[in-house]
Amino acid sequence: MKTKNYLYILVASICIAGCKPSFNSNPAPSRGSADFTRYIAVGNSLTAGYADGGLYRAGQLVSYPSIIAQQLQTVGGGVFNQPLFTTDQANGSGYVKLSGFDPATGSPITSQVTTSLGYRGAVTIPGFGTVNLLTKYTDDIENYGVPGIKLLHLTYAPYGNLNPFFERLLPGASPTNSTTYLSFITAKPFTFFTNWLGNNDALGYATSGGAGDVLTDKGTFGQLYNLLIGTLTANGQKGAVATIPDVTTIPYFTTVTVGAILGGVQKANPAAKALYINARTSADPADNTHAARPATASDLIVLTFPTTKIGQPVTVPGIPVPVPYGLTPYTPIDDQYVLDANEVALTKDYVSSYNSTIKSVAAAKGLAVFDAYTFLSNIKTSGLVVNGISFNSNFISGGLFSLDGVHLTPRGYSIVANEFIKAINSQYSSSIPIVNVGNYNGIVFP
Amino acid sequence: MRRLLLIGLALFPVLAMAQGFQVNLHGQKQVGMGNTGTGLVQDAASILFNPGAVAMLPENYIQGGVSPLLFQSAFQSTGSNKTFNNNTQIATPFTFYAAWGPKSSCWKVGLGVYTPFGGLTDWGNQWDGKYVLESLNLKAIYFQPTLSVKLADFISVGGGFVYNYGSVDLLRGIPVSADATAELKGSGKGYGWNAGVYIKTEAGITFGFTHRSQVDTKIDGGDATFSGSIPASLQGRFPAGTKFSAQIPLPSTTSLGIGIYPCDKWTVGLDFNYVKWRNYQSLDFNYSQPVNGSTLTSSPRNYNDAFDLRGGAEYKASSTVALRFGGGYASTPVQDGYVTPEAPDANRVYGTVGFGYKVAKKLDLDVSFEYEHLKDRPQTNIESGLSGTYKTNVLIPGISLAYHW
Known part of the structure; x- marks a missing residue:
């Protein structure tokens, strides 16, 4: 009898030690047919990690390319340097923060962060105006996101003197720069890229109410996009590109009605x-x-x-x-x-044309596509719930868009990173693990 | 003028019960035989399995047992390479039964105290689903006074009144900071009944038929407590001193059991159970003051009815030793899209072994061991968006003592 009892205890203890469920049989992270040895990120403010109306260190640290790069490390990805502002100048260009809500109306009250900024001076460019210059960052970088840049600026040589976010990355001081963005990003060899250029070609027009900027010509957009992707894939590199969201899906245009x-x-x-x-x-x-x-209501x-x-x-x-x-x-x-309604229609028409270009060029080159247009339109229509966190396209309460109503919160950027990763996995049969969106901040409430 | 605007955080709801929460550990003799017992007369556990069979007990009984339950679940988000295991916690379903009647009378009275529903899960505050659930401790303790009457040598009936004491303690993160949490803690009660009939046929086969009613358990005046770093500008949305109420339908179970006695030393039991989960359509919490803008949260459950099939056997190796084994299959009431980490339920199979020993003429010692395996279930919850695969195993040793005279 005793031996039998012992036997049961033995069986039980073996099971207790050995029956913990595991996922060993799941596919391990793999790079599929892509090579992530040097991944570079091409794009504008969204790529740079811009948020809350500014580029600052905390935002850079959770840029979607940096999240992608961190996950690529599990499948042979190399180092990923970003042009971070130093901790002493952590607030970079300055940004907006939420300081409370108006007790009467419930409207948010924001304030501008003006300490620990990263400015080094100013220069006046004849015919353009004053450019406030940011502290230089000229070490190696893999995140080439430049806030404000349009696809239109791809080959525009003086651009490095006009945009302080680009100027800070170049060795020369404004107004002596003549390096184009295209030659800057392709100066060093790379094996994989993401590209999310083109938003500002429509957004610049839209955010100025159609008054202070123009839409990039559709034909020009097509030529430049072909040039860009042709150059990026010249040595057989693989990559992922994203489409341009509908401007009417962002709270910058939908909050004040x-x-x-x-x-x-x-x-x-x-x-x-x-x-x-x-x-x-x-x-x-x-x-x-x-x-x-x-x-x-259409305006x-x-x-x-x-x-x-x-x-x-x-x-x-x-x-x-x-x-x-x-x-x-x-x-x-x-x-x-x-x-106004006609300007909305005009913008939508251009965005639709840009996206056709993006998708057809990507298809021709076999690139992965994150369809940000469809993704954000779906969130606008039906919201999104991830790991128990609800998102929608509303200002502040939606959790996705930062306080400028255009750029994303860290949670929003982590969602974008996951969507890029899913697109890459699907295109290149890789299995890059996604991140937990819940580990990133939403809107920071005071 | 900026249209406002707060705050679509997924709050509460959640608290699921599945067969994962129906605990079927109601007596070590029965556990050893694959949890069969509706059509058998083994001991005073018949008070639960079939109140109708209590009058057929040859002796009076007083007995108690405990089945420390180790629920081991793992989760991996779709597309992630990180596995999260729930923290090992041991739940302790228990049983107490007493059945008494005058010698050679046709009736017996009894009392059963048992735990037919419960759950203990602790996923911690580091896992992907922490804004869905961090931990849950759910208990239901049924108290059942019972009367059973033998109508003839071949048939007896019985029934009991059920009083349920239930308690819940649920903790989940609030997605406004890394450590903000909401805890719902409260207790409540409900009522129901349990009735059965037991029949011996001339062929020597025995039958049992039992219905344990639904027990609507109401929790009133529970405490909803918000702690951790909740930003000052949002604290008004998570007010202190909030009370909650909820009502949960603990489902009815209808059982049909058969006992077969191929020869002296063998007893074979077969049970079929039908669990009417369909009444669990949504889980609603009412709050005494608005929580995040609303005094009500409603979370869809849309459960389906579920069933299980069980079989088991006992072999009396000697006058003092009994060996038992059995197993079963239980279907899940939880439809795809509604699986939650409280009870990552799935269809399950289980196997049991048991060992009985007569310590003294009037004293039985029974031990049992049950192993349950839940089928892997890749799921995306419709409400929370939590997407991934659950893997769950349950390990349940058990021991009981029964004194009979």
């Missing part, structure tokens, strides 16, 4: 019937005629619109009394604050 402003006006003055904007009369790119008209007001301007008395020539701003056809909201 015509209805909300008008509702606020009508509380004080129920007689107010409409907001007036200075809008394009046609979606034809060649016809830039603007005229005042009542605003509708998008930018996040940075100072709503206190509404109703302020404006003196209009020919009218004896001051007229309230934004509330009459004589005093429409300025063009720069509104992406």
